[in-house]
Amino acid sequence: MSRGAGRTTLACVLLAGLFGCATGVPPAQGGDSGPPDDATRTDTTLPTDSPIQTDGPVLGDAPAPEDKPPVVDAPPCPAGYTGAGCADCADGYHACGSGAAKTCETDRANQPANGCRAGCAGACPASAHETATCTTEGACATTCAPGYGGVGCATCDTGYRPCGADCVAACSACNGKTVECDGACVASCTACTAKPVACDGVCIASCAGCTGRPATCAATSACLAACAGCTGTCLDCPAGFHACPGGCQADAADTPEAGCKNTCTGTACAVPDDGAAVCTAGACDFTCNTDGGFRKAASGVACVCDTAGGFVEDTTVHVCVCRAELKACAATCEDPTDPAHGCRGAACDACPTPAHGAATCNGAAGACDFDCDAAGHYVKSGSACVCDAAGHWEANAGGACVCASGYALIGGSCQVPPPCPGTMFNGHCYWYVASAAAWAAAETACAVQQGHLASITDTAENTFVKGLAAGDAWFGLHDPATVKQSVRADDCRTTVWLDSNGGTFTGSNDQWNDVSPGCGAYDSSDEIFGLRVTAAPQLWVLSLSNSNYDTILGLFTRVDNASGYTTCIGPNLACDDDGGAGTRSKIVRQLDPGDYALVVDGYDGAYGNFSLDVRRFVFTDGTVHTWQSWRGDEPNNSGGNEYCGEIYKSDGTWNDLRCTNSLPYVCERPY
DSSP, rough: OHHHHHHHHHHHHHTTTTOOOOOOOOSSSSOOOOOOOOOTTTOOOTOOOOTOSSSSOOOOOOOOOOOOOOOOOOOOTTTTTEEGGGGEEETTTTSSOGGGGGGEEEESSSSSTTOTTTTTTSSSOOOOEEEEEOOTTTEEEEETTTTEEEEEGGGGGOOEEEETTESSSGGGGSSTOOOOOEEEEEEEEEGTTTOOOEEEEEEEGGGGGGGOOEEEETTTTTTEEGGOOOOOOEEEEOOOOEEEEEEEOOOSSSSSSGTTTTTOOOOOOOTTEEEEEETTTTEEEEEEEEGGTTEOOSSSSSSEGGGGTTTEEEEETTTEEEESSSSTTTTTTEOOOOGGGTSSSSSOSOOOOOEEEEEEETTTTEEEEEEEEETTTTTEEETEEOOOOGGGGGTTTSOEEOOTTTTTEEETTOOOOOOSSSSSTTTEEEEEEEEEOOHHHHHHHHHHOOEEOOOOHHHHHHHHHHHHOSSSSSEEOOOOOOOOOOOOSGGGGOOEOOTTTTTEEEEESSOOOOOOOTOOOOOEEEEEEEEEOOOOSSEEEEEEHHHHHHHHEEEEEOSSSSSSTTTEEEEEEEEEESSSSSOOEEHHHHHHHHEEEEEEEEEETTTEEEEEEEEOETTTHHHHHOOOOTTTTOOOOGGGGOOOOEOOOOTTOOEEEESSSSSEEEEEEEE
């Protein structure tokens, strides 16, 4: 084959798949095809003497590759900008301005002085009678100052009267316009249409409607008790008549249709939209549809939307509706973030609150929800708060969360305790420490081994603890109330309430007889005190110190009635008459939450100084104190500073002792 023919054939081959050759060979279909057989093969070579096209590029010679520019990443957005073309504001930023002037500014503290979170200028604007606030979305808003309402806070709210550009609670505070005419302040009732006289600073139609002051003094346009107090013309009408500009006029029917009893014109009372006409003190008055959100306007006979209550007017249908950010609840507008009104739910009833929980509104949806008392180790379980079983907490008889059986409170959590260093009894570990220590130091030493000073709740446990100790020993009972107060009480009209945690109260009783506390004894002097118990039911010790006279101590339920000397005294619960001078009156009794009356008395005319101990002993591990083994007159708080409990080795009875004394002690740890 000639050189030229070879090149032409190659060109045809290269272009056959696209255009076909000049010889008529069709382009290949459907991809590459196999070579033709001899029967169908067509010689596509040119004759050797055919001219060869030489001008222009030779087909099959590939052009030199062109250089392409490298790919360059777009520069990062400036701080505060994001998105395509950096046209959006990043989190923590907000847009200010628009178009080419738009900028992204850093979110501010959501306070009016900063222009709120999404502010772009200075502080939020507010008119003279507005207070600037911030919405939850971070935008500026305003609320009206007290007494102002309406658009721009330009109208006076219910109970306030216009005084120039201001609103006042009473016209007496309005300089130069000290009387009220239809809700507005005026200088004189002579300028008040159809209400020409003043009664208690308010213009009315006739002095017949001014209780106790029926006489009309023309010079002052005021109602007086009698004409003797008026200089000049005065009109005092007889019964069945009332004063009018033309003289005395017979009372009319006291109905709005007749203009009410003291009318001077006989014209029916005006009826406002969204309200009703009524007669008040013989004069025309009106009421508004408060269920529809209306209230009396500050002036004139009109009912307007109660802006102070959160209502605004829907001008298209002239009805009062709640502002957009509030929730309609019957006749009121409420905060949709308040669980007391059902959050954003359709109902307005308070959200349910489980025991040991607090109602909340959940997230943007605002549905009723609740949080459990995490400090008390409660967690959510359905619609209730229960002890955190995953943390090994369980409820005791009083509903409080305590460590489950087999666990002890160690470092604030329930953990498997170390082996018992002493003796097991009823599932608890007890150990006796012979080295003496002050009460607080003993409790600390017990806590080091995940225990407390022993709690004693019944005879069997008391016997066990007594047997474990080698001598008199501390246990876990103590009185946390160290209040010492001088008090002076008398009777129910001036009840003195004692500290609800208890304490020591000193005073003296007099010789006046208020009430007998019982005990089959005659009394002649007593003092009455109130005690409000808020703690869970437990034993209290009430006692009078050894005094130089025969004392009587009475415990009663307290009735909420302070009208007389003894009206607060309810049924008698307990009473103790001591054995005479130098002995104690003492009551040991379980008190449930509620109000009680304590009566300090002297037998048969006896009186003098007293010291009243009101004591609520508790155990260090929180065990409720409901059983006791006090010896004789104990606890006697000798010296006024015995707050800690010891158990006597001899008989297992208890005594109160100074906490700074040193004793051996018994510890306890649950398992």
